[in-house]
Amino acid sequence: MRVFRKPSDATPANVRHIAPLAKLPVFFDLAGKRAVLAGGGEAAAWKAELLSACGAHVEIHAGDAEPEMRALIARGAEPGTLTLVERAWTPADIEGAAIALCDAEDDGEAARFAQAARAAGVPVNVIDNPTFCDFQFGSIVNRSPVIVSISTDGAAPILGQAIRRRIETLLPAALGPWATAAKGYRSRLMDLMPDASRRRAFWERFADKAFAARGGETVRAELDAMAGNILAAATPHRGHVTLVGAGPGDAELLTLKAVRALQSADVILFDALVSDEVLELARREAKRMLVGKRGGKRSCRQEDINALMVKFARDGKRVVRLKSGDPMVFGRAGEEVAELDAAEIPVDVVPGVSAVFSLAAELGVSLTHRDHAHSLRLVTGHASDGGMPKDLDWRGLSDAQTTLVIYMGGRTAQSIATRMIGEGRAPETPVVIAAKIGRPDRQLSNLSLAQLASGAFAREDDGPVLIGVGEVFAMRKAMALLDGLPEAIAV
Known part of the structure; x- marks a missing residue:
């Protein structure tokens, strides 16, 4: 007699959600605030442009500014401002600043600048000299107002740049306009949808749309259309199931769409052949359940897997059914899709690399x-x-x-x-x-x-x-x- 096992919860109860951090990632609001920058070289020019892009009023102290700095000041950098003070900095210049940076000539100047900034109670960064820094800059992915900063704690800046390039491929350029539109839509949505479950359904659909759609003048109209559809729906909290192909095991063979599905899942039902490397890309908070079927060994019944997908989706969860290879090649995806269709659960498929x-x-x-x-x-x-x-x-x-x-x-x-x-x-x-x-x-x-x-x-x-x-x-x-x-x- 064939013996079936129950699907198992693969998330230990004692899992710590936040591992030890080398540095605390924070974001300074510099809009309309004064930033002091000592130095007139190329590295200082890059930091001046970065600070001004955040809306800061950047005060640059340099007795002999180099061509890169002068060219930057000539063209400007909105939304902030750039002001060149053609003399060396003094401790009094740092007083009252929101932030202070220095492109120091040597460790002696770095130590003096850091001491003066700390005496004034101003966070300090000495460019490329972490010994004297209160904070560090990371590699930036800019989809403002969505901003991602990557730090390797100074261990491997080139690695940070490589990570940035990978993240940039995952975040479409249109993400910024959608996030900007969302910022202005929140108060309107509160008026339209007092019910929290409907608002959650809206923001889940919004996230999907932000990754899949283009920006432009139609964003606000699309937000209104989504809100109207949810208000008209009888069950706005209904979840969704995505069948995702995990490929043969190499996580780098996943499609971008598969990674995005894993990153947005509430529940992941995965096969025994799915590699740990693939699961590492999933949303950390997602509930993970092993539902694998293996020849000659105790396996989950397909009926149990189908029932789990329907149950979690009816609870309003975003479910990923993660299958080895391609979900539509020699699997039982057809039965799963039919079961979800019968239960009127929305389902879509993300193909994978078949073996x-x-x-x-x-x-x-x-x-x-x-x-x-x-x-x-x-x-x-x-x-x-x-x-x-x-x-x-x-x-x-x-x-x-x-x-x-x-x-x-x-x-x-x-x-x-x-x-x-x-x-x-x-x-x-x-x-x-x-x-x-x-x-x-x-x-x-x-x-x-x-x-x-x-x-x-x-x-x-x-x-x-x-x-x-x-x-x-x-x-x-x-x-x-x-x-x-x-x-x-x-x-």
Whole structure:
């Protein structure tokens, strides 16, 4: 008798939401306030422009300002102002400032400036000299009023810049106008929607729209339209389910849309094959539940998974059903979508990289190389009863001009190879076997179809296995790319 296990909560009760911080990230409001900057070089010019962009009135003390600084002052930097005082700074200049910066000539000047600022009670930063700093600047992603600042605590500024570039790809340029519109819409929304659940539904839809839409003059009209739709809805608190493809394991293969779904989820129901690296990208506060199904082991029933999605969505939660590979390839996404449709729960799908495409990339071969294949077929080697599927198109699969990739064929590989040879596929046809493709511990081996039929490969565990059959895989062998790979699967 098959034994099913219950979905498990993967979030320990004692998880600490905030780990130790090297520095406290804070944001200064400098609009209309005086900022003192000592120095007239290129580094000082960059900080002067940054402070003025925050609305500060920047007072620059430099006896001999360099061309970059003079050019900046000549063109100005709104919304703040820039004023050049052509002399060295004095402690009296710092009195009453909101913030003080210095591009010091040496540690002696840095120490004097820091001492004067602290005596005046003014936060101080000495550029590129953290020993004398009360605060530090990070790498900035500017989608104002949305601002992201990245700090490595001075350990690796280049790393901070690399992180900034990655974040910039996740935050569309139109995010700023949407955030600006939201700031002015809050009071109107309070009047329109006294009910907190309706306001929450509005802001959730707003967040989705801000990432997907463009900015411009239509933003306010779209906010009004969203508010009208929620006010007209009978159940504004209804949640939403997104089926997300987690890919073969490498978190860098996730789409931007998949990352955004993970970052906005309230609940994540994830399969056993989803890697820890992918889960690390999820919203930290999200409830995570393992609902994996593994061949030959205790598994969650599909009925339980469906019921969980419906329950959480009806509770108003944003649910992510996180599935290995692509959710629509050899999974049970069709049943899940049908269940959600029947329950009138909104559902959408974010595609993922299926294992077959990761295999092709790993091997460096074209699965549809025009000299070797005119078709690509993906089949499952595992029927619902655990045996070999009985209704496959064996004649088509055995076509010499077809590249065949078999999912979940570890236990039926020998039977499949025997049947293909019987249908006319050449015994010397190249075969590649891949286990855990797309992961650091992936394994690869090559052999012939005859060897596969003779029982040279047999896999009894439940790890994910792909079997590729076709002439295109001879190219992999010819290039000798198997040399130097991690330990191959035993054959």
